[in-house]
Amino acid sequence: METSRREIAAMIMLGGTGAALSSAKAATPATEAKLVHHVFFWLKNPGSKVDRDQLIAGLATLKDIPVIRSLQIGVPASTEKRDVIDASYDVTELMYFDNLADQKAYQDHPIHLAFVKSCEHLWQKVLVYDMEIVAGD
Amino acid sequence: METSRREIAAMIMLGGTGAALSSAKAATPATEAKLVHHVFFWLKNPGSKVDRDQLIAGLATLKDIPVIRSLQIGVPASTEKRDVIDASYDVTELMYFDNLADQKAYQDHPIHLAFVKSCEHLWQKVLVYDMEIVAGD
Numbered sequence: 001m002e003t004s005r006r007e008i009a010a011m012i013m014l015g016g017t018g019a020a021l022s023s024a025k026a027a028t029p030a031t032e033a034k035l036v037h038h039v040f041f042w043l044k045n046p047g048s049k050v051d052r053d054q055l056i057a058g059l060a061t062l063k064d065i066p067v068i069r070s071l072q073i074g075v076p077a078s079t080e081k082r083d084v085i086d087a088s089y090d091v092t093e094l095m096y097f098d099n100l101a102d103q104k105a106y107q108d109h110p111i112h113l114a115f116v117k118s119c120e121h122l123w124q125k126v127l128v129y130d131m132e133i134v135a136g137d
Numbered sequence: 138m139e140t141s142r143r144e145i146a147a148m149i150m151l152g153g154t155g156a157a158l159s160s161a162k163a164a165t166p167a168t169e170a171k172l173v174h175h176v177f178f179w180l181k182n183p184g185s186k187v188d189r190d191q192l193i194a195g196l197a198t199l200k201d202i203p204v205i206r207s208l209q210i211g212v213p214a215s216t217e218k219r220d221v222i223d224a225s226y227d228v229t230e231l232m233y234f235d236n237l238a239d240q241k242a243y244q245d246h247p248i249h250l251a252f253v254k255s256c257e258h259l260w261q262k263v264l265v266y267d268m269e270i271v272a273g274d
Contacts, residue, residue: 072273079267130216131229136209
């Protein structure tokens with residue numbers, strides 16, 4: 001069987017385009033994920049870099065929970081000081097889920113429960129915002 | 138020139154892989170963006186669907202500001218009620234920026250200023266969290 005270079009090129013482009021579309025879809029949390037779970041932690045010892053880093057390391061273990069579409073861990077950014085900005089927290093985690101059921105599965109997942117058990121002595125306050133995405137890119 | 142089916146398949150897979158890698162990089166805001174700007178709004182008329190939709194439409198205009206790497210607009214999700222969850226807000230926006238300078242450029246951008254001017258009569262309270270990403274996918 002003979003196949004021309006042009007036919008091969010067309011097949012490669014087709015293969016490439018298909019892969020690009022599907023991977024772009026998978027890589028953008030906002031495209032399919034419909035739920036954002038944003039948690040803020042205030043440490044018992046806010047001045048302790050050791051406690052902060054231990055909490056950050058604990059949060060990093062959560063990435064192995066399969067239902068999490070995207071996970072970011074952060075600290076207050078050095079943006080301009082304004083009355084409307086709350087920069088009093090110490091550590092924050094931001095996660096994307098596809099739906100409510102996946103978020104519930106995350107809450108009950110053994111890795112999440114192990115994280116709470118090993119790190120809850122570090123924080124004095126937790127505040128959670130759950131957001132259903134209604135528009136975006 | 139003759140090319141075997143196996144060779145063609147290999148070329149397609151190669152083309153596919155290359156496209157997938159480059160598009161994954163471009164499509165994930167968290168990979169390159171280092172700053173999350175999360176804003177919560179409490180409406181003056183929390184029961185008004187008209188006011189809520191007007192605010193959501195106003196927020197949607199922000200997507201044309203070039204420094205925004207990713208923008209999601211949302212409302213409180215119907216997750217389990219828990220003491221640590223604040224679901225009292227009406228509308229929220231979540232944005233990714235590459236750095237502090239881009240976030241400042243957004244604050245000063247004419248489209249942002251026009252949004253504030255046209256929508257600020259709708260809200261009674263705004264609360265902002267700015268997060269510097271220190272770990273994540």
